[in-house]
Amino acid sequence: MLKVDTINTYYGSSHILQDVSLTVNQGEVVALLGRNGVGKTTTMRSIMGLTPPRSGEVYYCGHKINTLPPYRINRLGIGYVPEDRQVFPDLTVEENLLVAQRSRNSKKGEEWTREKVYELFPELAKMPNRLAGRMSGGEQQMLTIARTLVGNPDLLLLDEPSEGLAPKVVLNLLDVLKVIKKSISILLAEQNAVFALSLADRCYIMEKGKTVYEAAAEEIRENKDIQKKYLIF
């Protein structure tokens, strides 16, 4: 459903992504692994149209999306959960969800409504009127995911959801994502490979702006060399 075809992305004059290609199939969870600063976030941003690639193409369900503005890409069905959370701090939980709420025809009947999202995140349901800026890191992470869910995406770009969370919260998050993945394909960027591999079907490993390795998740789980070479466990 998503096909990233040899994209090159720059920040100003620094060349960050070099010929990155990857695919995500319907129903799949694909992990994008790699150390600090290898370009995982930039890949996500390139797909989302936030830092459009200078060359190469991105296709989503047959649409060429690399020249579209972010809002159009979102409306086609790609939801983005940025790293470092980026909730709207001056808005309440409820308002954060309202801003993002968007129903899509293809999903009639099984839409993520606010009620359903509150069911999935009972912590949020307890504080709909809390200002997002006043919440803990874990709660904010839940809110960012919830906020993207109510936009009813078919593909979720999840950028380092486990970053900076307490181990218990990470476990909680894992449960939530296992529910979500039943209905939504996911591209997951992570440094925390254990977390990612427990969720993913397939993996790409990135190194200095390039995808250097692609394999099924099990393969990487077993291959100690690869783990040592590219990942931090």
Added chain:
Amino acid sequence: MKKAIHSPACGEVKDSLYSWGFVIAVTTVAIPLIFSQFPPYYIKLASSIMIMILYGVSFNLLYGYTGYLSFGQAAYFGSGVYVSALILRSTSSLPLALLGGSIAPALLAIVFGYFCVKRSKLYFAMLTLAFAQLIYTLIFKWRSLTGGDDGIVVPRIPYLHNPLTFYFFILALVLVSVFIHWVIVHSPFGHMLKSICQNQERTEFIGVPVEKQVLVAFIIAGFFGGLAGAIYAPFIGVISPKLVHWTMSLTPVIMVVFGGAKHFWGPAIGAIVYIVLKDIITLYTDNWLLVFGLMLLIIVLISPRGVMGVLENIGTYIKKNITKANLMKERIN
């Protein structure tokens, strides 16, 4: 939130490459004067170009080198004009007028600058404009001192009665002042300003007191902007609040956009273009603001580096094609 905004405003400042521009400029201005059969009108035009060059170069210390855009330089130019005129009226001493007319604006720049640099560039742009408006209103309303709308007639300076003599006096004054700018720009302080322009956060991070450095640049710009005004007063003879008006703050902005902020001599070239253009435009229409507004708009829209940027692009394009053509020839041979 990460921001991926690339700042083209603060590229490397070039100056050696463009010294020729100034040489040409000076000679085109100076040569007709040497054959002084030209009517005094042109000599006066050349003189005002010279004064505007100083005004523009001092402004560019802030804009081109430091990356701070002031919309209120008229406060310093204009207070230079008025202080100089008032001193001339009471003492008729030109040196005293020039001294007072540059020190007073510098003092003003200390006070205003303290507030203008206190926060971001955003505040800088707003506050410089606001303070300039304060000075304008003050001069406009303080009739007993400034004559208000009627202005002041500045006494003539006997030994500078001849326009040509006056021109050479201005030329000398401007050249010395511009040379001082050149020295400043190439001093460690100047390099500091450039590094503030290119990356303020990083410069702050390595322990440079950015606010203070920008303030010093602001004071220097105020001093020399004031000096330009101080000599302008006896040159023009009759002064009015127009010289403190916001359109006077616009003048160096236009010059720098025309000439390019990234060259030491950019504002000098811009001054020539601006004065000559304005002279021509006002022959045909009163709406010179509109004309310059449209020109600026288009330049800012298509070429962030000003007219010089366009010329430079054309230059490199031609050069590339020439070398390409030469290579082809070589291959054919």
Added chain:
Amino acid sequence: MEDQFLILLNGLSFAMLLFLVSVGFTLQFSVLGVLNLAHGSFYMLGVFLAITVAMFMGNYAGNFWIGLLLAPLLVAAFGAFLEWSLLRRIYIRDVLFQYLFTYTWILIIDDLVLMIWGARYSIISLPPIFSAPVNFLGVTFSSYRLFIILLGLLVAGLLWFFLQKTKAGMIVRAASVNREMVGALGVNTPLLFTAVFALGAWLAGVGGVLVAPLQTAYAGMGLDIIVDCFIVVVIGGMGSIKGAFWAALTLGMLRAFGIAYVPQVEMALSYLLMAVILIIRPRGFFGREEA
């Protein structure tokens, strides 16, 4: 005591005018991130359009009301056009170019106004219902100024309602902290920007029309009001609507009492207040820490 109350009411009417114009300025900045230096010129456009409508309608009693309805809409449409055709091309540019860009609009709009309407200074007459002063809580006060106060409060109330209670308002608030994220969540940001810019221009236009019967129009009035807007946002906090309200209120009072008691230095008072704020609370009443 009665005098003070009258001064207070005068100050309130200054404040509301100032609020109407500066809230548009601060709203545009908070969402688009661009400082519209030509905001004062939009205000001036409102004044002159009101004059034109008044002249066009001749002695028709309703001309002020039609002007109040029409002129701000025209200004808003003009603003929307400028945003759509020009401004959106420079959002990704360096801030210095953004300042330069809106600065050029001042030259163009101001000179166009001069070209179209001439340097002829004019003022429009008050609509008949405001011809007599009213007795308000024991003082005799200009009914028109009272109308300005009420209208200002009404607009402030509506703005509050819009921003706090409607989805569009929430989007505006969200965009003012994180434009990029709002776009990634599917909000049509180009449209949002055009709409907010038009709203800001409309507010400037309303301010302009309201001031038209109070003051003769002059070519530099745009610059005078934009400087006031600067002072408002510095005092109230850049991008803060609440800040604009309280700062405008403070400045209005300062101006009214200044004119009454120390007319010679009245003009400098607002600058002084701004300087004091910059020293003791650089981010203003309600400003964010950064920016």
